[in-house]
Amino acid sequence: PSVSLTDLFDEKSGTISPAIYADPQLYELELERVFSRSWLFIAHETHIPKAGDYLATYMAEDPVIAVRQKDGGVKVFLNQCRHRGMKICRTDGGNAKAFTCTYHGWAYDIGGNLVQVPLEQQSFACLDKKQWGARQARVDSYKGLIFATWNMDAPTLSDYLGDAKSYLDLILDRSEGGTEAIGGIVKWVIPCNWKFAAEQFCSDMYHGATSHMSPMMAASPDTLPGDPTDFSGRQFRASRGGHGTGFFVEGAEWLWRVGQAGEHVSGFDIAAAEQRTNLHRSGKRPVGFSQHMTVFPNFSIFAGANTARVWHPRGPGEIEVWAFGLVDKAASDAEKEQMRLMTLRTFSAAGTWEQDDGENWVEVQRVLRGHEARRTLFNAQMGAGAPRGEDPTFPETITNAFAEEAARGFYAHWQKLMTDVDGSFSKAGSYADAAE
Ligand code: FES
Missing domain, CATH: 3.90.380.10 (Naphthalene 1,2-dioxygenase Alpha Subunit; Chain A, domain 1)
Incomplete structure (x- = not known):
């Protein structure tokens, strides 16, 4: 500097x-x-009220997707395919059952888990899909405001505030x-x-x-x-x-x-x-x-x-x-x-x-x-x-x-x-x- x-x-x-x-x-x-290292604002709870509702946003320069889960929780994961890095979601928001990468077709469920890979049987010797889910951020919320951080050692959001x-x-x-x-x-x-x-x-x-x-x-x-x-x-x-x-x-x-x-x-x-x-x-x-x-x-x-x-x-x-x-x-x-x-x-x-x-x-x-x-x-x-x-x-x-x-x-x-x-x-x- x-x-x-x-x-x-x-x-x-x-x-x-x-x-x-x-x-x-x-x-x-x-x-x-x-x-x-900080907690970053992601969305208001009312932006994604129902299971499958998602919002594509950013944590600084990193594109992420925030998705309401079936159990009512929220997951926030990197909007980056683990194959060659294409965005796995290219729309601003909506409701989805899965996110399919438009490059080679890898598909992720709403929790960010890799669930489908084209030609998996024919062309991959042994692909452990569990290892190749989207990168997850830590999520917490306060009175309607959802935050996430990449810092797994960070204090809770409540302590941070x-x-x-x-x-x-x-x-x-x-x-x-x-x-x-x-x-x-x-x-x-x-x-x-x-x-x-x-x-x-x-x-x-x-x-x-x-x-x-x-x-x-x-x-x-x-x-x-x-x-x-x-x-x-x-x-x-x-x-x-x-x-x-x-x-x-x-x-x-x-x-x-x-x-x-x-x-x-x-x-x-x-x-x-x-x-x-x-x-x-x-x-x-x-x-x-x-x-x-x-x-x-x-x-x-x-x-x-x-x-x-x-x-x-x-x-x-x-x-x-x-x-x-x-x-x-x-x-x-x-x-x-x-x-x-x-x-x-x-x-x-x-x-x-x-x-x-x-x-x-x-x-x-x-x-x-x-x-x-x-x-x-x-x-x-x-x-x-x-x-x-x-x-x-x-x-x-x-x-x-x-x-x-x-x-x-x-x-x-x-x-x-x-x-x-x-x-x-x-x-x-x-x-x-x-x-x-
Ligand atoms: Fe996503 Fe290849 S970059 S499937």
Whole structure:
């Protein structure tokens, strides 16, 4: 790499080396040390509800298939034929009884076991099909979200999420029945490094009032806030794992309406619908408004616009975004449809707010073509030293949504993985001990 692995991020000074977004050798190392050792988001349970339902997706650059089994479990395996490596599934999703490779015809059942080989009797001396099934990932789920990892020694998903779980619950467990994925998966490409997107959703409420001012003014000029720093908000940095989130707790209810693009929702009060479906469940904490969150490394949710997405890396300078609507199952059909439209209009491939973010990330990536630009440190000092408050409702948060504490947690964990030569840091035992 163009920079020493120990100089990629410095927590003490709050500085980031821009090489981490542009260096091809660092990217190759990320595939091995970050993506192959972490739990990666695969699908929402409602994407594949019935036996045989499958979704072809990716774990970083590796194509995988997630399939609902007859016993209700989910298997995730490499979408790669064991004969010569062709994809064994070339469609995006559906329902299947088996997957047949289109090269020479090897067929795999929905568990990924090799079950049929053309000319097996005539042409193979002794083929032990049991040995040649698709490569299996380890699978686990949390409140409707299915994850997988290649790291068989990793902690359980629950331990991996750690204290970030209670903040995920603000989104996943706010009404009876949990959440549901709606509206298909929207996919598009952004020519920027995956960490710009993942870090922003992890930590950055700061950019909103500048980057998104145009759609705010267009949608709802009468309700614009005077000074966004008046909002009461929180930011949370997971004690380990690199996860982070932030949200407003009051003073930002207007954001729901702005997100609706004003006139499109006449006669429909989405804020009331949200309040109804998000009602604080028997004594649980109240809802945070406009909550952004990243589960390390590359799964993010923005609850303010009901969108969840994976930032699939495609080299150091490109991501494939896969986004879907995430709504409360308890909402009515009409409310779900309204929320689907809201997501499309705001944070989706053609969403008015989405473009603001992509424009920033793409421009930064272009700047990093410069030899000197790649050697000029970035500042990530915002909110450094801010104490965690004593709020029993939102434990372990700092009392300011405008901070970069969660970003520092994200990069500190990333750097630990990048410098971990033998993978011992990612194993269950050491992970549990590691405070970051
Ligand atoms: Fe799949 Fe040959 S590559 S059967």
